[in-house]
Amino acid sequence: MKYFEEAELLWKTYVPKQGQSETVQGELIRAIEKLRDEAQRNGNDNWDKCFVMFCDYLEITLCDSGVELTSRELLFLFIQVSARIA
Secondary structure, eight states, X not given: OHHHHHHHHHHHHHOOSSSOOSSHHHHHHHHHHHHHHHHHHHTTTTOOHHXXXXXXXXXXXXXXXXXXXXXXXXXXXXXXXXXXXX
16 A cells, blocks of 8 residues: 555646646656556547657657666556556
8 A cells, every 4th residue: 555655646746637747757657647548448449649649758758868767766657557547
C-alpha cells in the first residue's frame, strides 16, 4: 500500500486536473495514463496521432533526452499505471 500512496501523491502533485503538466514528471505520468486508459477502456479503438505523440514524447524523454530517472522514479511511474489498471 505504501507505493500506491506515494504514486497517488505524485499524481496529485504533478498532474493537473486538465491540460498539460508544468513538469516533465507530470507529463510522463499523464502520457502513460492516457495510453493506459485508451488501451484498457477503449481497446485502442480511438487510437490516433495524439496517442502516437504521447508515445513519441515518452521515447524522447526517457531514451533520447539524457534525462536519467532513478529506479525509484521509474518504479513510481510503473506503480501509477498499475494502480489505475486495478
